[in-house]
Amino acid sequence: MTTAGGAFGPILEVMTWVGFVLGLPLLAWGWIAIRRRCRWTQTTAQVFSAGGFKGYRWTDHQNADHRSLLPDAESPGLADGTDVVLFYDACHPSRWGLAPPKPDNPAWTLGWVLTWVGAISTALGFVLLFL
Structure with a gap:
């Protein structure tokens, strides 16, 4: 065996162990997190004003009414009664966004x-085995 093959063998072995031993549990943990996450739902919200605030009024998938207020500086150019598309977390409707x-x-x-x-x-370890 050449010296280059002799040097790459242990490196590939370590990378194989590091890749699988750390990668597979992280992959499983990430998959579980994806499955447990609530889906975000799209709805139409209506803009309203209250004092020095603009707000969004919408109904979630369980027909519960929700209202959220924003300072006027964060909602420029929105007229009262305008419909906007709003996205919200189906499990926690207080988490919402316009994107x-x-x-x-x-x-x-x-x-x-x-x-x-x-x-x-x-795979490279097996290739190196036959070189």
Whole structure:
């Protein structure tokens, strides 16, 4: 075996173990977090004003009325009675936004990266075995 192959063998072995031992639990943890997360639902909200505030009034999927107030500085150009698209968490309607939430799950992403590092290291280890 060449010295380059002798040096890469232990490195690939360590990367295989690191990739799989850390990657698979993170992947499982991320998957569980994705399954437990509540979905966000889209609805139409109506703009209203109250004192020095603008607000949104909407009805959730259980026909419960909700109102949220914002300072006028955070809601420029909105006229009373205007309809806007609002997104809210179905489990916690107090969590809402005017844009859909970005799916972020660092455990899932890091789990995929480490698992792929482990898989590629395993494949390269077998290739190196036959060189």
